[in-house]
Amino acid sequence: MRSRIHCFWLFVAGAIAVANAHPHGSTDKTERAASDSKLVVAHHIVGYTYPYDITDWESDIQLAYNSGLDGFALNVGSNSWESTQVANAYQAAANLGLDFKLFLSLDMTSFPCTTANDASALCANVSAHASHPNQLLWNGNVFVSTFSGSDCTFGQNSAAAGWQSEFIDQLTGSNAVHFVPSFFVDPSTFTTFNDIMDGDFNWNGGWPTDLTYSSAQSELGSNAGDLDDATFPSSAESVLSGNVGAFTSDSQYINGLNSVSGSDKTYIAAVTPWFFVHYSPQTYDKNWIYLADYWSYVVRWETLIANRDQVDVVEVVTWNDYSESHYIGPIEGSQPNSQAWTNGMPHLGWLAMTNYYATAFRNGSYQSITEDQIYMWARPHPKNANASDDSVGKPTSYQLTEDKLWAVVFATSNATVAITTASGTTQTSNVSAGVTKLSMDLVPGSGMSATLTRNGQTVVSLDPGTNFTFNANPETYNYNAFVCYATSG
Structure with a gap:
């Protein structure tokens, strides 16, 4: 049986393939209420859409909708052209006629916020789209989020007073907001924003941000020396993987929200597939990884689905943040x-599997697998490789990762999966109906491929060919992931 392979060459064409793959049902609802809906949205950075026109927005929205997403959180900053792109996004959603929701995520690392006039500019952004049919409403109010902003005073004597008097109180009637910011503060201090926060978005909840090389050494104890190896013993993997996808910070945020007044509080949890950033001290001075091995994206989804009664919205971080390597869009x-670590590193495989988990989160149960699929991802060079032309250096905490590929198999019934990383190096596993996670050591100088067979017939074949090689001698450091997948269709 012929299988469809989706790898390097499918940036735009791959987006079309995903868009046609797994549509989810639509409704005629124009308003979402906390009492009867679970939502899955993706964080879309408007600042990276400068060359977009309305057709580009239509393509993104159609792709996201058909991949199981309910909407976009539009991260908008202070550049004058960004408001035009936001308007284009809303127009594109209207053109498509889909039940696809949009809401603003005001980027307060970009907007000034020291005067009342600064707040007026934010209010104008909200009011411009408040009555749009694709605007997300929450119990009748305009849903608004932020990235940061806990220090914004807007000319008042505190951030709480500033947000209250200059933003929330200024938006009334049909412009009244349901305000769910992402404030980077200790959740035990949420009461500082009593009567202001209608919820919170836990941006960093998708990664084990507190896990560093140093803290991992302490956590591993006598096994700490193993972090210098290409791969780890199972004892070390067990400790490290326990940090991936955990609900620990979610519980802290939920407890913090429970101390805030109000009966309609919204908790947004983050799910994210990866993290690597590689800027020099002369530019943005950001060069580190967060641990994202051990099928992080899948495990985090499983955690959120298991705890869905405590989560109102899941926000995928992100659709298009290429700088930090956690994009799932084209x-x-x-x-x-960020071209040095982004170009040639597709992530559409993560988007393709999103529909399965988003549907399970909304419905509270996993659907049956109806199409055999193999997903596979890996870094492009050994973690201990020495790049020949990279002045930035290895990222902080690079030691946490392993030289392995990570595979996820969606099987309609019992089958055999064979993964190959070099000539004569093949791992064979029997899988049952449902989802199976597999991994295998990578071989420097070689690629990766996989097949799924059933009853003596090859049902799925995945081979990125020359688009992926685990390069022993890279010119520059790249701890991003190359993701590919194949389906039986």
């Missing part, structure tokens, strides 16, 4: 000088 638009 590589398009503009980049913030």
Whole structure:
């Protein structure tokens, strides 16, 4: 049986393939209420859409909708052209006629916020789209989020007073907001924003952000020396993987929200597949990884589905943040000088599997697998490789990762999966109906491929060919992931 392979060459064409793959049902609802809906949205950075026109927005929205997403959180900053792109996004959603929701995520690392006039500009952004049919409403109010902003005073004597008097109190009637910011503060201090926060978005909840090389050494104890190896013993893997996808910070945020007044509080949890950033001290001075091995994206989804009664919205971080390597959308638009670790590193496989988990989160149960699929991802070079032309150096905490590929198999019934990383190096596993996670050591100088067979017939064959090689001698450091997948269709 012929299988469809989706790898390097499918940036735009791959987006079309995903868009046609797994549509989810639509409704005629124009308003979402906390009492009867679970939502899955993706964080879309408007600042990377400078070259977009309305057709580009239509393509993104259609792709996201058909991949199981309910909407976009539009991260908008202070550049004058960004408001035009936001308007284009709303127009594109209207053109498509889909039940696809949009809401603003005001990027307070970009907007000034020291005067009342600064707040007026934010209010104007909200009011411009408040009555749009694709605007997300929450119990009748305009849903608004932020990225940061806990220090914004808007000319008042505190951030709480500033947000209250200059933003929330200024938006009344049909412009009244349901305010769910992402404030980077200790959740035990949420009461500081009593009567202001209608919820919170836990941006960093998708990664084990507190796990560093140093803290992992302490956590591993006598096994700490193993972190210098290409792969780890199972004892070390067990300790490290326990940090991946955990609900620990979610519980802290939920407890913090429970101390805030109000009966309609919204908790947004983050799910994210990866993290690697590689800017020099002369530019943004950001160069580190968060641990994202051990099928992080899948495990985090499983955690959120298991705890869905405590989560109102899941926000995928992100659709298009190429700078930090956690994009699930196609590589398009503009980049913030991240081409060195983004180009040639597709992530559409993560988007393709999103529909399965988003549907389970909304419905509270996993659907049956109806199509055999193999997903596979890996870094492009050994973690201990020495790049020949990279002045930035290895990222902080690079030791946490392993030289392994990570595979996820969606099987309609019992089958055999064979993964190959070099000539004569094949791992064979029997899988049952449902989802199976597999991994295998990578071989420097070789690629990766996989097949799923049943009753003596090859049902799925995945081979990225020359688009992926685990390069023993890279010119520059790249701890991003190359993701590919194949289906039986």
